Amino acid sequence: MGGSFRIGNIAGIDIYINFSWFIVVVFLTISLAIGWFPSLVPGYATGAYLFLGMLASLLLFASVLLHELAHSLVARSRGLPVKSIILFIFGGVSNIEQEPERPGIEFQMAFVGPLVSLLIGGLSLLILYFIGGRSPLGAVFTYLAASNLLLGIFNLIPGFPLDGGRVLRSIIWKITGNFRRATRIATIVGEVIAYLLIVCGVLLFFAGNTFSGIWIGFTGWFLFSAAQSSNAQVAFDTAFRGVVVSQVMETHVETVPANISLQRLVDGYFLPHALRSAFVMQGERFAGVITLGEVRQVAREEWGQTLVGFVMTPVEQMKVAQPQQPIGDALKLMIAQRANELPVVQNGQLVGVLTRDGIVHYIEIRRSLGMHNAA
Ligand SMILES: [Zn+2]
Known part of the structure; x- marks a missing residue:
């Protein structure tokens, strides 16, 4: 954490x-x-x-x-x-x-x-x-x-995501029966209150009440950014609802065998394709990932005798996605790992790769086609 x-x-x-x-x-x-x-x-x-x-x-x-x-x-x-x-x-x-x-x-x-x-x-x-x-x-x-x-x-204070905003959301939710609409309304109320606090703070500040002005203005700003980020969370959940990894992943994945040398990896894969990492296969089985950083840790004169399988990060130590996993979960995993891509694995088989670019691309296509999820 x-x-x-x-x-x-x-x-x-x-x-x-x-x-x-x-x-x-x-x-x-x-x-x-x-x-x-x-x-x-x-x-x-x-x-x-x-x-x-x-x-x-x-x-x-x-x-x-x-x-x-x-x-x-x-x-x-x-x-x-x-x-x-x-x-x-x-x-x-x-x-x-x-x-x-x-x-x-x-x-x-x-x-x-x-x-x-x-x-x-x-x-x-x-x-x-x-x-x-x-x-x-x-x-x-x-x-x-x-x-x-x-x-x-x-x-x-009844502005989401403060406790009072959650209380308000639960009441609107009870009345309308719609969780997402209730979230949106409670968030808007939170933003309105935040604006009022900021305006109030600025007025007090210029009226000479410096300390209270700054304090109330700061509170408003805090509330406003909290409301914004919870709004983003709702938008995120809405954009990805019902979408699973297999719909977004790329199924064509470049792999390298575990039993080639680092020299061959660099000359045959990394340099010609401008790659910084590659997934490694042990025969038919997905074995791990090798990165340029890991290659660099081996002295250059040993690249000819060192096999990829000895230097790679084995799959047991990696985070992987499953094809039926919700895309939001996989993206959170990528963000937590600071990874730009995740291998998608089913029953030990590498079935695809999920990339940040791929996810962004998927959202853009859906947006341009006007595909929105009903709230
Ligand atoms: Zn609380």
Whole structure:
């Protein structure tokens, strides 16, 4: 998982922290230690404020974790597999592998996150009622109450892909019975709210309210880009729905035998056809792939005596596509592997190759023929 690392596993769900988290924790700790705590509970040493800042940051982190766990555990109890949670300081992403099948499930899944944040906020207020806000610990709970209530309310903004947008989507879905239309409407609402926030931010900024202006404008921009990317996801799913690998793959595949030397590979295949890689056959069986990079790792004077089969990446260590696999799955695999092509294999036989160019070409042809999937 790029830019994130695993910190543990809770109830079978892998928990990751994004690297940006460390930077934000440091900034948050420092800004709480020089701003929030000295103004609430004056007269302590700098070290004490830093400790309180760190404590408050970590408790906020735990709150965000509980918010995400609530989404994930409800999803799983409704039969949706959950692989992992990635945490950023102000939020997280639950990696739920499937979209819910019924609007009621989506409603529960989406609503429980903000509900947990509001409950933590409420609980902090209750604790504050008993211990009072004038002690260092009281200041920590004041911060927890404020941040969790804000987190709960912000996430209830009805713009997809925020939790509130998912709640809205589930309601429209329930009314119209159409998942895709509901997604589109919730996304548009998200974009409209994002625009309003940006305009609001700019107006506040020029009215002299610099800090609030920047903060609200930034929030709008964040919401807008989130709405855009979820829109792209829906467009992606729509373009590829019902299409399988065998419809898009090229069936004519150049292969090389495993028992030729690297010298013959370069002179007979790579140079004349300007190839950077080739699929390797061991007799009739698909054996692996050999790339120019792998050839280069062998000293040139040994090319004559070294066989392709010894240098190639064997098929057991490669990702391959199956002919009946949905094209979207194969493309996600290619993106994850940073590969430009995937061999298509059925029962150990190489039946074709799926290339990025081929996929782009396929979409262009469908578009030019006006073939759209009905939503
Ligand atoms: Zn949430």
